[in-house]
Amino acid sequence: MAVFQVVNRTTGDHFTCQEGQSVLKAMEQRDLKCVPVGCRGGGCGFCKIQVLEGHFECGKMSKRHAPPEAVEKGEVLACRIYPLTDLIIECVPLPEAAPAKQTTKNR
Amino acid sequence: MKKGVMRPGHVQIRVLDMDEAVKHYTDLLGMIETDRDDQGRVYLKAWTEVDKFSLVLREADEPGCDFMGFKVVDEAALNQLEKDLVDYGVGVEQIPAEELKDCGRRVRFTVPSGHAFELYADKKYTGKWGVSSVNPEAWPRGLQGMKAVRFDHCLFYGPELAAVYDIFVNVLGFHLAEQVLDPEGTRVAQFLTVSMKEHDVAFIHHEEKGKFHHASFYLDTWEAVLRAADLISMTDTSIDIGPTRHGLTHGQTIYFFDPSGNRNEVFCGGDYFYPDHKPVTWKTEELGKAIFYHDRVLNERFMTVLT
Ligand code: FES
Ligand SMILES: [Fe+2]
Numbered sequence: 001m002a003v004f005q006v007v008n009r010t011t012g013d014h015f016t017c018q019e020g021q022s023v024l025k026a027m028e029q030r031d032l033k034c035v036p037v038g039c040r041g042g043g044c045g046f047c048k049i050q051v052l053e054g055h056f057e058c059g060k061m062s063k064r065h066a067p068p069e070a071v072e073k074g075e076v077l078a079c080r081i082y083p084l085t086d087l088i089i090e091c092v093p094l095p096e097a098a099p100a101k102q103t104t105k106n107r
Numbered sequence: 108m109k110k111g112v113m114r115p116g117h118v119q120i121r122v123l124d125m126d127e128a129v130k131h132y133t134d135l136l137g138m139i140e141t142d143r144d145d146q147g148r149v150y151l152k153a154w155t156e157v158d159k160f161s162l163v164l165r166e167a168d169e170p171g172c173d174f175m176g177f178k179v180v181d182e183a184a185l186n187q188l189e190k191d192l193v194d195y196g197v198g199v200e201q202i203p204a205e206e207l208k209d210c211g212r213r214v215r216f217t218v219p220s221g222h223a224f225e226l227y228a229d230k231k232y233t234g235k236w237g238v239s240s241v242n243p244e245a246w247p248r249g250l251q252g253m254k255a256v257r258f259d260h261c262l263f264y265g266p267e268l269a270a271v272y273d274i275f276v277n278v279l280g281f282h283l284a285e286q287v288l289d290p291e292g293t294r295v296a297q298f299l300t301v302s303m304k305e306h307d308v309a310f311i312h313h314e315e316k317g318k319f320h321h322a323s324f325y326l327d328t329w330e331a332v333l334r335a336a337d338l339i340s341m342t343d344t345s346i347d348i349g350p351t352r353h354g355l356t357h358g359q360t361i362y363f364f365d366p367s368g369n370r371n372e373v374f375c376g377g378d379y380f381y382p383d384h385k386p387v388t389w390k391t392e393e394l395g396k397a398i399f400y401h402d403r404v405l406n407e408r409f410m411t412v413l414t
Contacts, residue, residue, distance in 0.1 A: 040368070062368070
């Protein structure tokens with residue numbers, strides 16, 4: 001089975017990913033935390049990365065978090081991409097996580 | 108139940124891949140597929156539920172929750188509740204009978220947190236699955252996976268909790284069973300019940316509207332929750348956290364994700380509620396313990412990973 005190298009340019013971490021394995025799962029197996037882990041199902045957008053170099057296959061991803069235009073440019077969800085070559089990736093800043101702000105009145 | 112709203116009746120969840128989703132909810136959760144419709148939606152129920160379905164899956168390009176439905180006692184109550192909603196200024200939409208197969212007309216409305224809810228009075232009564240209604244055996248053979256007992260509640264994330272409270276409590280007759288207050292006394296979480304359960308629906312404050320945190324399914328025992336955890340590992344299903352206990356409601360729980368990233372919970376136990384109970388309050392200073400009673404710290408995922 002083919003094994004590919006994934007390098008995270010933002011953090012300097014690198015790890016191997018087996019053919020057919022998602023980038024996020026490979027990272028988790030190495031106990032690395034260089035990409036945020038959410039639902040692992042392409043639904044929450046938490047694990048968004050930018051692929052700078054390399055080829056990969058995509059599983060189904062939420063259109064809200066990975067619209068086709070973004071996927072074209074390599075902005076994808078790490079839990080739903082499966083490398084076909086070595087990859088160089090970069091972290092994408094998370095959207096402002098909404099803090100529990102006090103806009104709700106108590107009664 | 109003072110206004111005739113009886114219980115959670117169904118939830119429609121969007122999934123990215125129908126085959127994977129059906130496998131998850133049947134093989135792993137142990138729900139039973141009861142029908143499909145010409146829109147491609149799949150209908151499921153848990154074995155103790157007497158009506159035809161409680162979970163509807165719809166394939167879409169973005170996961171999340173389309174709506175949650177509550178069953179009301181009868182058509183007269185449905186008419187009155189519809190009128191009360193309109194009088195209160197809540198816009199209602201009429202969904203004709205049979206839009207969901209074997210379900211009567213539904214009254215749909217969206218609350219200020221951005222979530223859609225429905226009321227309905229009729230759905231085909233099919234009885235508990237696999238057991239007779241006369242001299243019934245304790246449980247049916249042939250249940251899969253976690254053997255979910257019933258669809259129990261949903262937790263939604265969104266803004267305007269006070270306005271949502273007004274609709275559920277003042278118009279629909281729910282009670283506030285538990286709440287989380289911040290240091291200024293603002294309610295940032297509300298657990299609402301229309302029954303003896305600790306919650307039939309819950310909301311946590313979040314800036315973005317209409318987010319779905321989880322759909323929850325009831326199990327009988329802590330042993331069953333641990334067995335669910337075993338099955339999550341055996342099937343390499345994406346886990347969130349648990350098995351553990353909540354401070355809020357004191358239920359024993361485990362969270363995991365369906366193949367499209369929608370969060371599921373299975374839980375057992377928890378406190379009970381009567382209408383003379385005053386709300387239980389947790390403070391945000393103790394939020395970690397309120398959510399995860401053993402760890403006493405929140406994992407970031409619980410607050411931010413939503414569909
Ligand atoms: S972890 Fe949720 S989309 Fe990847
Ligand atoms: Fe829950």
